[in-house]
Amino acid sequence: MDxxxxxxxxxxxxxxAWAKDSALSxxxxxxxxxxxxxxxxxxxxxxxDYDLIYNPPKRFVMPAKExxxxxxxxxxxxxxxxxxxxxxxxxxxxYDVKAISQLDQLMELGIPDQNYLKRREAxxxxxxxxxxxxxxxxxxxxxxxxxxxxxDLYWTKIGPASFLVEVGSxxxxxxxxxxxxPTRATVSEKEAARRAKIKVNxxxxxxxxxxxxxxxxxxxxxxxxxxxWRKNSETCLACGxxxxxxxxxxxxxxxxxxxxxxxxxTRSRSWDGCMLTSFALVxxxxxxxxxxxxxxxxxxxxxxxxxxxxxxxxxxxxxxRCVRACTANIANPLAxxxxxxxxxxxxx
Amino acid sequence: MPFKKDFSxxxxxxxxxxxxxxxxxxxxxxxxELDNGKALAHRPGQFxxxxxxxxxxxxxxxxxxxxxxxxxxxxxxxxxxAVTQSLHAMAPGQKVAIRGPYGTSFPVLDFVGKDTLFVAGxxxxxxxxxLLHYQLRHRSEFGRIIVLVGCRNxxxxxxxxxxxxxxxxxxxxxxxxxxxPDAAWKGNVGVxxxxxxxxxxxxxxxxxxxxxxxxxxxxVLAECRxxxxxxxxxxxxxxxxxxxxxxxxxxxxxxxxxxxxxxPVFRYTDIEAYQEAx
Numbered sequence: 001m002d003x004x005x006x007x008x009x010x011x012x013x014x015x016x017a018w019a020k021d022s023a024l025s026x027x028x029x030x031x032x033x034x035x036x037x038x039x040x041x042x043x044x045x046x047x048x049d050y051d052l053i054y055n056p057p058k059r060f061v062m063p064a065k066e067x068x069x070x071x072x073x074x075x076x077x078x079x080x081x082x083x084x085x086x087x088x089x090x091x092x093x094x095y096d097v098k099a100i101s102q103l104d105q106l107m108e109l110g111i112p113d114q115n116y117l118k119r120r121e122a123x124x125x126x127x128x129x130x131x132x133x134x135x136x137x138x139x140x141x142x143x144x145x146x147x148x149x150x151x152d153l154y155w156t157k158i159g160p161a162s163f164l165v166e167v168g169s170x171x172x173x174x175x176x177x178x179x180x181x182p183t184r185a186t187v188s189e190k191e192a193a194r195r196a197k198i199k200v201n202x203x204x205x206x207x208x209x210x211x212x213x214x215x216x217x218x219x220x221x222x223x224x225x226x227x228x229w230r231k232n233s234e235t236c237l238a239c240g241x242x243x244x245x246x247x248x249x250x251x252x253x254x255x256x257x258x259x260x261x262x263x264x265x266t267r268s269r270s271w272d273g274c275m276l277t278s279f280a281l282v283x284x285x286x287x288x289x290x291x292x293x294x295x296x297x298x299x300x301x302x303x304x305x306x307x308x309x310x311x312x313x314x315x316x317x318x319x320x321r322c323v324r325a326c327t328a329n330i331a332n333p334l335a336x337x338x339x340x341x342x343x344x345x346x347x348x
Numbered sequence: 349m350p351f352k353k354d355f356s357x358x359x360x361x362x363x364x365x366x367x368x369x370x371x372x373x374x375x376x377x378x379x380x381e382l383d384n385g386k387a388l389a390h391r392p393g394q395f396x397x398x399x400x401x402x403x404x405x406x407x408x409x410x411x412x413x414x415x416x417x418x419x420x421x422x423x424x425x426x427x428x429x430a431v432t433q434s435l436h437a438m439a440p441g442q443k444v445a446i447r448g449p450y451g452t453s454f455p456v457l458d459f460v461g462k463d464t465l466f467v468a469g470x471x472x473x474x475x476x477x478x479l480l481h482y483q484l485r486h487r488s489e490f491g492r493i494i495v496l497v498g499c500r501n502x503x504x505x506x507x508x509x510x511x512x513x514x515x516x517x518x519x520x521x522x523x524x525x526x527x528x529p530d531a532a533w534k535g536n537v538g539v540x541x542x543x544x545x546x547x548x549x550x551x552x553x554x555x556x557x558x559x560x561x562x563x564x565x566x567x568v569l570a571e572c573r574x575x576x577x578x579x580x581x582x583x584x585x586x587x588x589x590x591x592x593x594x595x596x597x598x599x600x601x602x603x604x605x606x607x608x609x610x611x612p613v614f615r616y617t618d619i620e621a622y623q624e625a626x
Contacts, residue, residue: 068356068358069356071401071445076362076401076444076445080356111594111596113357114354115358250596251597251599252592252596252597254404254591254597255404256404257402262402265402267358267405269592272597274598280589282588283426283432288588288589289624298601301603306601
């Protein structure tokens with residue numbers, strides 16, 4: 001993989017060049033004391049050492065609400081609506097990049113979802129090696145500490161004011177040349193980047209799964225009837241916060257809206273959550289997952305088994321957002337998987 | 349991938365309501381025709397997504413059999429939610445929009461040369477009617493046709509005149525029951541499994557197609573097991589909240605299966621290991 005060196009003082013010129021043609025988002029501290037991707041305004045202070053972006057970046061590729069079709073109420077003709085604005089997300093941690101790569105695969109699987117794929121194609125992702133780790137994060141123990149694909153450029157801070165930038169795509173390389181040409185990285189600079197990654201990954205491993213993460217689908221398959229599901233879900237408020245902040249949750253609802261004259265309208269999808277009571281409710285008031293236990297277990301099976309069975313990756317990237325969002329303190333995948341491991345016999 | 353880049357699976361096609369026929373207090377049979385002049389080209393057991401723009405979209409099983417001589421298709425719909433209330437308020441000539449057909453169907457060839465046991469609980473008769481009438485049109489290809497129909501009460505019976513015609517035929521065996529009779533009801537009383545002892549079934553040569561309320565399946569399956577019917581020859585159609593119809597939105601999942609694409613019709617042995625199925 002080609003790698004370049006970019007010095008800090010060159011960044012404003014690069015950012016301004018990129019922001020001419022694309023909506024550029026950068027990580028920054030919010031007044032509320034969180035970190036968030038905000039639009040680059042020419043002078044925003046970049047939070048290089050952020051630990052976790054509060055909201056998952058899935059909104060860049062699958063907005064909370066997105067129009068899918070427009071229709072005419074008179075002749076009932078409907079047309080697809082594709083929105084794919086050019087955008088660049090700068091500074092995404094590898095586990096979030098991995099989450100988006102999963103969505104890429106799941107949205108392409110079977111009948112491809114062009115609303116997603118077109119938006120994704122217009123999105124440039126610049127990964128950034130983390131410099132700090134959120135208290136609730138465990139990404140290094142689920143194989144999400146580094147990514148080999150899914151990014152256009154991969155930035156690693158290797159000195160007080162210098163970055164090693166690995167190239168992930170031709171588009172990324174072109175963007176890097178948008179201002180004055182960057183210099184190629186030397187072997188020692190590449191080594192510095194490798195060490196920076198190892199250092200943070202080692203620190204992140206303080207929160208550990210008790211087993212190799214690839215055992216998770218087998219672990220779950222043996223534990224459908226575990227008492228843990230009931231015990232944990234007893235205090236579930238069915239608020240759906242864990243779904244909302246999850247970077248890999250993508251379930252959606254479809255909603256119609258019409259104009260005041262009742263002539264035209266749109267159908268949109270909006271994020272939905274499998275933890276909400278009505279998620280599997282059908283006509284006649286029959287609910288296929290009536291209990292918190294059913295919904296809670298389903299969510300962990302999706303993350304730990306169903307998605308793995310489809311694409312060979314764990315559906316949980318260990319970002320720790322759900323741990324922080326859950327007011328009942330039951331949504332900790334690491335705690336759930338470890339508890340299941342401890343109570344299992346491991347006899348295959 | 350054979351999909352075009354501007355293809356959206358979410359765009360429905362306009363269709364016109366041709367006829368309306370009341371089947372019970374809440375259930376009406378609607379006959380539709382696609383405005384593009386093409387047949388729906390569905391298979392027995394498949395479903396469509398019906399849109400009433402501005403109100404929403406809901407999934408319905410197609411009740412008519414595939415019929416190359418006809419452009420129309422039928423949906424029997426119970427008035428129960430927003431979309432179905434609006435649909436029931438429509439008059440012939442008015443338009444809706446249709447996506448689909450979606451999902452798996454009853455594998456017709458698996459029924460050829462065998463006896464077929466239909467087990468229809470309540471509205472379950474609606475999707476089964478598609479397979480049943482298909483078999484009747486190709487009557488000689490199939491063995492005995494046994495139809496068990498169960499309803500909560502006599503007022504909720506649907507397709508009563510058609511069922512009467514079937515009862516009169518010599519080549520179809522029909523048995524009906526209701527859970528709660530009224531004064532005029534002279535037939536069998538009890539849940540649908542009470543009909544099983546009333547009819548001889550050859551377990552070695554019978555395929556089963558069953559659709560009904562969620563509670564029905566485990567009891568009917570137990571009866572089939574008692575008779576010794578090969579579970580490979582049992583087909584069920586399962587209801588879930590199909591929303592997108594293309595395996596993306598997550599609403600209709602049975603464990604990791606998407607009912608909209610992997611179902612709604614399943615061979616029983618394909619789903620018996622799934623905890624959320626039956």
